[in-house]
Amino acid sequence: MNMMLRKSLIAAVACLSLAPALRAQQTTDSVYTVEVKDADKYRVETNRFGANWFAGIGAGAQMYFGDHDKQMRFVDRITPNFEAYFGKWFTPGIGIRLGANGYKIKGLSAWTGHNNAVAPGVNRGNYGGFIVDWNPATRTGKLYQHSNVNYPVFETEQQYIHAHADVLFNVTQMVCGYNEDRFYSLIPYAGLGFATTLERASTTGRHSNEVTASVGLLNRFRINRAWDINLDIRGAYVGDHFDQEDVSATPAGVPVNTAGRWGEGLLTATVGVSYNFPKRGWDRSTITTIRVNENVLNDLRGRLSDLEGQNSDLRRQLEEALNREVTPENVAAGMPLLVTFPINRWTLSNKDRVNLGFLAEALKANPKLVYSVSGYADKGTGSVKRNIFLARKRAEVVYNCLVNEFGVSESQLKKDSHGGVANMYYNDPRCSRSVLSKVAE
Template sequence: MKIKIYSFTIALLTISSLSFSQEVTKDSVVTENSDKYKVVTNKFFDNWFLGAGGGVQILFGDHDKQMQTKDRLTPAFNVSLGKWFTPGVGIRAGYTGNKLKGLTHNNSAISGGSLKTHSTGEIYQDVKNAGDKGYLEVQEFNYNHIHGDILFNVANIFGGYRENRFYTIAPFVGIGWAWVNDAPKTRQPSINVGLYNAFRLSSAFNLTLDLRGSLVKDDFEGEVGGRKEEGIVAGTLGLAYNFKKRNWDREKVVTISTYDETELNALRERVNKLANDNDALRKQLAESANKDITDVKIEKNILISPILVTFPINESTVSNEARVNLGFFAKAIKEGKSNVVYNISGYADKGTGSPATNERLSKARAEAIYNVLVKEFGVPASQLTTSHYGGVDNMYYNDPRLSRAVIVLGN
């Protein structure tokens, strides 16, 4: 009895090139939010700063127009403690003080008494208006000022948070309490506005330039004149120390991966069917080994299972390991039937990258496999087609790594 035996050469090639540039979990992908305006809010004891500085200040009182500006300048110093609640908004409490200088009428008295309004008794000679010469005395007094401010870091508000930014500017508004202990004594609320400028020296230290304007009532220097309010303008240069934690962390984005796609399910069914066919062929070969063979006719019919090539995130370069396996796959194609056409399908992980990026990446991956098979291993171009599907949900085992791939499947 002659028995015709169909000998099948079975190639079952599956490649897993799993290189990572990012940690993933079984069912989610964790990435850092690229939005420069979104950060994680820190704890209460984070992002505190302590500052101190010195400079000059000037009083705008009733007779400031008659006194030379250089004669009105006095030393100033300040200290402050603050906290940033976000990269754009913070608060601080501080103290500013020392002495102020101005002019007063030498015949001014308080409530009919003999006490002058902080006069030193010195007649000011260098008056701007000659008609006031001999009538104005130099006044000098110590004052104290505590204040609370709300700061708005416009560099971070409008430019987004950047940890290593060299220069930031923060306008501020606030209220305070100012007082003079020298007679005639006074205690008054104040309104404050200004600019807080910071120059980064290191993560711990900033060089600061603090410009402050304070508005108080007309009698703050002890004399009621023609003004409704009086003012103090101060500018100080100093240092600020930033307590740990000093920076802000980017928000983390967790993408939960699910999959329910008809096309991918159909692909799985085709893979399973080919695997079952291979099992049936193995069984036939085993049965034929137990029969008497009087004449053997060998026909070569190569059945090739799908091949899966995976890629690292955001890459389309074919690794050497994958090329080796593609070489085996190409050999099987060329030894098989020439009328079989194989489709090269490119995919990207939907949980990583934008839709436009994934579309480009899936196409580039498919073309990379096509070029290796045709140009490197000589597979006829007529037996290959390419397609790409952009970003897809997890195709196998709920693992996004297996979606950064190319699948080659015979039709």
């Protein structure tokens, strides 16, 4: 019976092992993959940090909105402005930019306001700021000839640089979907910065340093994937002290703040170019479809179904063989009998005694048969000494049951033990905690 079961199991394993190979062979020429670009225009693949960087420069005009600049002609207030920056797009719609712009701004310095409680000793005729050709002795500078007021007004000029960090929002890409080759993009932005003058005010001898807040509109015109032309319009807010026109001096030369406006503004407009470094743009998401020939699938399903049926049948036969009750009808002379024991035990169960009784009847019916009663223990548990003891006790209890309980002649039995052994059957340690009775060799 053991030999038959072994052959059946080997056949089952062979069949099951051939199934993956068969499946691979059949699908090699019948399976193909189709990748289709995702049609969703709002979905793209996220790139690595080194992708979608850009840098640019620009030049244009600017105008400052100071305390008295409205008294200056519009054309006289316009001055050149230059800009340089670099940045990165994290998505088609959101990016950041770090840059600097500036050069010089022009304005007017007129009479400061007077508040005796705030600035005692400062008369209405004092002036402040970056006055051109300022003469401290006479407290005069370069007069502005086109003023429409009846008191002296002096020209001012200050060189500055404005560093800023902006968050960019490509509204066109957000609303209309991603298109790397789109010609025009509307990109509002907001940012914070810091503005400082490159020279000292003529009336106070101090630099101006102010935190700024900006909003702007970047108009991008794409030439190709590497180059863009940009029209950038920015409005920046600065503190009221940046042009220092509100800082007067007492006759003793001590700077005193005399005005109290909430702030001043700077409007710039530049035209320039920007370069987009590789890797540029975003890849579209893809939808992967795996297709298999339906006839091949049906054939594989049939083969697998057959193999599963054979496997189930073999499992059932094995289970029936292991659990089959020993009876006078199915015990034949010469058939071996395996009695198993729990871990660290050598007591016979009633079921084992029934099986041994049937074996005893077969032996007494064939007086010339001599059986070997061999005890075993599981090598994987217990010490060597303990396993030798268990194997001997298990052989003795089976031997004594056959002789004392069922009257088998001692001349028909040989008793021995083998101590702890490796798994003898089906890689199952339970089958090694046993006594095997078989025809003596």
